[in-house]
Amino acid sequence: MPLVANTPVEKMTGPYPRRWWALIVLCLSLLIVVMANTSLIVAAPDMTTDLHLSSSDLQWVVDGYTVPYAALMLVLGAIGDKYSRRGALVMGLLIFAGGSVMGSQVDETNLVITARAIMGVGAAVVMPATLSLLVAIFPKRERARAITAWTATSGLAIAVGPVVAGWLLRDHAWGSTFLINVPIAVVGVIGALVLVPPSKAKGMGRIDYIGGLLSIVSVGSLVYAIIEGPHFGWGTGPVTAAVVAGVGFLAFALWELKHPHPMLDVRKFRLRAFGGSMLAVLFFFFGTFGSIYYATQFLQFVLGYDALETGVRLLPLAGGVFVGAAVTGKLAPKLGVKAMVVPGMVIGAVGVFLLTQIGKGSDYTDFLPSLLLLGFAIGLSVSPATDTIMGSFPEAELGVGGGANDTSLELGGSLGIALLGSLLSTSYQDKLSDLVGNQLPHNAMDLAKESVGGGLAVAEQIAKSPSGGPQKAQALVDAVHESFAHSVAHTSLIGGIIMAAGALIVLAVLPGRKAAAPQQGQEQTEEDVKEPAEVG
Numbered sequence: 222m223p224l225v226a227n228t229p230v231e232k233m234t235g236p237y238p239r240r241w242w243a244l245i246v247l248c249l250s251l252l253i254v255v256m257a258n259t260s261l262i263v264a265a266p267d268m269t270t271d272l273h274l275s276s277s278d279l280q281w282v283v284d285g286y287t288v289p290y291a292a293l294m295l296v297l298g299a300i301g302d303k304y305s306r307r308g309a310l311v312m313g314l315l316i317f318a319g320g321s322v323m324g325s326q327v328d329e330t331n332l333v334i335t336a337r338a339i340m341g342v343g344a345a346v347v348m349p350a351t352l353s354l355l356v357a358i359f360p361k362r363e364r365a366r367a368i369t370a371w372t373a374t375s376g377l378a379i380a381v382g383p384v385v386a387g388w389l390l391r392d393h394a395w396g397s398t399f400l401i402n403v404p405i406a407v408v409g410v411i412g413a414l415v416l417v418p419p420s421k422a423k424g425m426g427r428i429d430y431i432g433g434l435l436s437i438v439s440v441g442s443l444v445y446a447i448i449e450g451p452h453f454g455w456g457t458g459p460v461t462a463a464v465v466a467g468v469g470f471l472a473f474a475l476w477e478l479k480h481p482h483p484m485l486d487v488r489k490f491r492l493r494a495f496g497g498s499m500l501a502v503l504f505f506f507f508g509t510f511g512s513i514y515y516a517t518q519f520l521q522f523v524l525g526y527d528a529l530e531t532g533v534r535l536l537p538l539a540g541g542v543f544v545g546a547a548v549t550g551k552l553a554p555k556l557g558v559k560a561m562v563v564p565g566m567v568i569g570a571v572g573v574f575l576l577t578q579i580g581k582g583s584d585y586t587d588f589l590p591s592l593l594l595l596g597f598a599i600g601l602s603v604s605p606a607t608d609t610i611m612g613s614f615p616e617a618e619l620g621v622g623g624g625a626n627d628t629s630l631e632l633g634g635s636l637g638i639a640l641l642g643s644l645l646s647t648s649y650q651d652k653l654s655d656l657v658g659n660q661l662p663h664n665a666m667d668l669a670k671e672s673v674g675g676g677l678a679v680a681e682q683i684a685k686s687p688s689g690g691p692q693k694a695q696a697l698v699d700a701v702h703e704s705f706a707h708s709v710a711h712t713s714l715i716g717g718i719i720m721a722a723g724a725l726i727v728l729a730v731l732p733g734r735k736a737a738a739p740q741q742g743q744e745q746t747e748e749d750v751k752e753p754a755e756v757g
Contacts, residue, residue, distance in 0.1 A: 230357050230420040239416055240358045244367055246412035247351040248374040250314060253405045254344035255375055257317075258286060258634075259382030260398050262517050263528035266674065267395040268333075277453060278330050284448045284635070285334040289341035290348075291631040292441035296433035298349030298624030299484055302422040306354045306620060310413050313346025318406035324399035336399070352623030356611050357420040365553065365608050369546045372604035375630075376542025376596055379513065380535040387529030422617035432477050432484035439469030440628060447635050451643030485621055494558065495613040497731035498606035501562045502626060503633035504723030505603055508573050509595050511637030511716055513538075515645050515709050516576070516588055522673040523702050524585060534585055541596020549601045558605045559731045565602025566724035568594050573720055576713035581703040641716050648708035649673065656700040669701065676701035 230237065237243065261268075261283055269279055301309030320339030327333055352371065359367045389397040443466035450459035477483035490496045513535070520531045545565070553561050572594030579587055607626050614622035650670045661669060661679070669676040680697040683689035 225414050226416060226418040228418055230418050231423055233418070236360050236363075237358050237418055240363075240367075243358055243417045244355065244370060246409060246416050247310075247355055248371060249405065249412065250310060250347050250409045251351045251371060251374050252378045252381070253402050253409070254290075254317065254347050255378035256382035256385065257321075257340055257344065257402065258283070259379050259513070260386035261286075261382075262514070263383045263386045263521070263531055264390060264395045264398045266521070266528075267390060269674075271395060272328065272330050272333065274330060278334075280448065280453075281334050282330070282337060284444075285337035286341040286344070287448070287631065287635055288441055288444050289338050290344045291444045291628055291635065292437045293342060293345035294349050294627045294631070295436050295440070295485060295621060295624035296430075297346045298353065298620030298622075299428050299433065299618075300620070301346070301350050301353060302618060302620035303425050303428055304421060306350050306357065306420045307413055307417050308419075309346050309620070310350040310354065310417065311410050313343045313350060314406045314409045314413070315343070316340075317343030317347060318403045319343070321399045321402040321406070325396035340402075348627045349620050349623030352607070352611065352626060353619035354417060354420055356619050356622070357616070358418065364611075365604070366550055368608045368611070369550050369600075369604040372607060373542050373546040373600060375603070376546075376599050377539045379509070380532070380537075380539035380596075383517065383532030383535050384529065385532070387527065387532040390528045422619070425617045426482040429477075429480050429482055429484040432473060432480060435469055435473040435476060436484060439466050439473055440632075442466035442469060444632070444635050447632075447639045451639045485625060489613055492613060493730050493732045494609050497727050498558070498562070498609040499625070499629045500723065500730060501566060501606040501727045502603060502610070502629045503636075504566060504720055504727070505569060505599060505606075506630050506633035507637040507640075507723075508569055508716055508720040509599060509637070510634035511641035512573055512576065512591065512595060512713070514638045514642055515712060516591070518673060519579070519583075519705065519709055520585065520588070522677060523705055526585075534588075535592065537589060538592040538596035541593045541598075542600040545597040545600020545602075546604060547600075548597075549604055553605045553608075557733070558609050559728075559733060561605045562602040562731060563724060563728045565598040566720065566727060568601070569598035570717050570720035570724055572598060573713050574717035577710045577717065579706050579709045579713070581699070581706045583706060637716075641712050644715055645708045645712045646672070648711045649704050652704035652707045653700060656704060657697065661697075669697070673701055673705045676704075 226239070226243075265279060265283070268274060268282065272278070274282065297309065297313075317340050320336050320341075320343055323339065324333060324336030327336060352368075355367050355371055356364060385401060386398045389401060442462040446459045446462040446466060450463070453459075474487050477485060477487045490499075517531055517535070520526045520534055521528070526534065549561050572591045575591045575594070576588070610626045610629075611619065611622045649672075653670055653676065657666065657669070665679050665682070669679040677698065680694045680701065683697060684691050684694035
């Protein structure tokens with residue numbers, strides 16, 4: 222067995238012998254690109270203090286990663302298909318590591334945002350490459366199990382990111398949460414060369430770069446509008462971005478319908494199995510990322526847990542993912558995709574609805590059932606949905622398939638954080654105004670209404686002020702806690718309704734077990750030597 226895997230997948234006469242070892246490398250690569258977002262949730266308070274970040278600054282430190290990540294996945298997946306999927310994985314990990322090194326060393330806001338954007342570009346190369354390589358390496362009979370492991374890794378990263386970041390922040394500055402990515406990326410590069418075989422599409426024509434450019438502009442503008450509008454108002458910038466996104470998507474669809482080799486054949490959205498699965502992934506991560514966004518703040522600011530303690534308390538979500546993945550691995554082949562995805566969405570909606578019971582006196586045990594249910598729902602449903610999406614693409618378009626799946630995931634997460642975060646902020650401000658009224662000076666009230674962290678900071682100032690004192694400070698702390706608990710409950714009601722509506726939409730769109738097979742068969746071509754993924 223050679224040290225470096227040199228035989229391309231396309232030239233192998235049977236399944237790749239070291240495919241399960243290769244899967245570990247792919248999952249490790251996926252782990253760090255997802256952790257890069259979730260670890261920042263607990264590192265944000267330290268970064269805000271050290272860099273003197275405004276609310277807008279912090280938003281773009283977080284989302285400087287998200288915009289290129291979401292916008293570039295489709296195009297970079299196609300480039301990986303044509304030239305080298307393993308090469309794309311290695312290059313993406315190196316770009317990601319370079320951005321991480323930069324982020325760990327700089328101490329100026331714009332440079333941190335730039336570093337996060339570079340990491341986002343690397344992630345946009347890595348994520349579709351991991352999924353396209355997985356599907357290329359594994360035969361049909363094993364593919365569903367491999368995708369289940371890939372999905373479970375995403376759930377694990379959501380919970381492990383805050384744990385790792387919290388552990389580092391106990392003894393190190395926030396830059397360490399960037400630097401930890403570097404050794405993992407290096408291990409990923411070495412593992413890719415040793416264990417992951419080369420792979421690229423056979424007979425792929427010229428890349429549709431105009432379609433690719435239209436997709437970048439459309440998705441990038443949409444994500445920008447989603448981030449900027451709900452948080453900072455629908456001014457000229459967000460409205461213009463939304464219009465550009467709408468026009469761009471229309472132009473993209475028209476161009477792709479006429480192009481002989483489209484970047485993404487938009488006719489696939491007519492297939493109920495594909496369209497329903499894309500919607501399921503979007504709605505799942507809308508609810509999950511949105512809920513974790515405000516649950517984490519409650520654990521830190523209201524219950525007073527530090528970064529590590531908060532991360533540890535998110536681990537049940539990962540446990541739920543693994544249990545759900547084990548169940549779907551047994552039942553999906555027997556019952557089909559719809560029987561896994563729709564119940565999972567209902568369970569996820571119930572998990573969000575449970576957070577409507579959060580109140581001023583709530584503790585961690587009130588969040589635990591929701592975390593377990595959300596994790597179980599992801600494990601139960603996302604892997605069959607992803608399996609269906611990837612099974613809708615021929616071998617020559619696996620990178621595009623991975624990019625489509627991952628774009629849906631990232632759009633869902635961005636929407637969840639932006640829309641639910643905006644609802645959270647508005648509800649918090651309204652409730653705090655009702656409770657505190659005109660008891661604070663104008664400037665102090667503005668700071669207290671900006672965020673729960675701002676409210677607690679004002680309370681600290683009042684405690685030290687001769688005109689204030691501990692009693693008045695404690696009254697404000699109580700008001701802030703009550704306002705934030707109210708906003709969590711109110712936001713969870715809206716989030717749960719959206720997820721429940723999503724479940725009904727997916728129920729209507731996804732075909733039954735008998736109808737799914739003929740639809741997928743339409744996607745096969747003579748050049749597609751691999752069978753589509755089994756979806757029941």
